[in-house]
Amino acid sequence: MKNFGIEVETGVSGAELAGDQITGTWLPTPRVIRAGSAWPIAVGLLNMARFGANYAELALKFTKKYGPLTVPCCPGSPFRFSIQEWKTGVGQLQQTWDRISTANRKALPINLVGYSGEYFSVTGEQITLRTRRLDTFATFEIARVPAPLLRVCANVRRLETMQRSDFCRTPNFIASDKREKYCSEQCAQAAQRRVKLEWWNENRRGKQNGTQKAR
Ligand SMILES: [Zn+2]
Numbered sequence: 745m746k747n748f749g750i751e752v753e754t755g756v757s758g759a760e761l762a763g764d765q766i767t768g769t770w771l772p773t774p775r776v777i778r779a780g781s782a783w784p785i786a787v788g789l790l791n792m793a794r795f796g797a798n799y800a801e802l803a804l805k806f807t808k809k810y811g812p813l814t815v816p817c818c819p820g821s822p823f824r825f826s827i828q829e830w831k832t833g834v835g836q837l838q839q840t841w842d843r844i845s846t847a848n849r850k851a852l853p854i855n856l857v858g859y860s861g862e863y864f865s866v867t868g869e870q871i872t873l874r875t876r877r878l879d880t881f882a883t884f885e886i887a888r889v890p891a892p893l894l895r896v897c898a899n900v901r902r903l904e905t906m907q908r909s910d911f912c913r914t915p916n917f918i919a920s921d922k923r924e925k926y927c928s929e930q931c932a933q934a935a936q937r938r939v940k941l942e943w944w945n946e947n948r949r950g951k952q953n954g955t956q957k958a959r
Pocket residue numbers: 897898899900912913914915926927928931
């Protein structure tokens with residue numbers, strides 16, 4: 745992937761919430777974001793949306809920072825999209841993440857659909873794909889990571905009924921080694937504590953009642 749780059753044209757001003765829609769204006773001169781940063785937009789977006797209670801607020805915050813997720817960049821023009829559209833776009837990205845991370849890419853190619861307006865720019869030996877849609881960019885950000893390194897932290901809260909507060913808040917992560925199960929040392933320790941506690945509850949608590957002398 746050394747000679748292949750991915751970029752997106754984006755950038756907005758005056759983004760605001762209008763009912764169940766977000767409106768604003770594309771910058772006259774687009775900002776260009778290049779894939780390959782240590783903090784991909786896709787990772788931040790999926791983690792932020794996973795715990796979203798107020799999608800309108802999240803969508804607005806994201807749009808102010810990066811631009812509309814599902815609308816092609818059109819410099820200088822106004823834009824408008826619905827919160828539902830944004831939510832659907834995020835859902836599709838999470839599906840892409842799950843699909844790519846669990847697929848064996850050597851056995852079965854995964855075709856990623858682009859949108860109109862993408863183009864390749866070639867400079868010497870460097871080829872760059874430039875898109876005008878952030879969701880397309882985020883899809884490629886995910887696809888360029890080797891599948892075994894696309895992870896969901898094992899310390900994720902899987903059931904709504906689970907009450908503990910030390911579950912992972914940033915479950916989507918890119919591992920640096922395919923043996924990594926947790927996004928951070930804190931998550932590894934929290935999971936270890938929970939396993940110990942569950943084991944204790946199942947195996948020891950009952951037996952200990954009245955049978956063991958106080959130390
Ligand atoms: Zn974690």
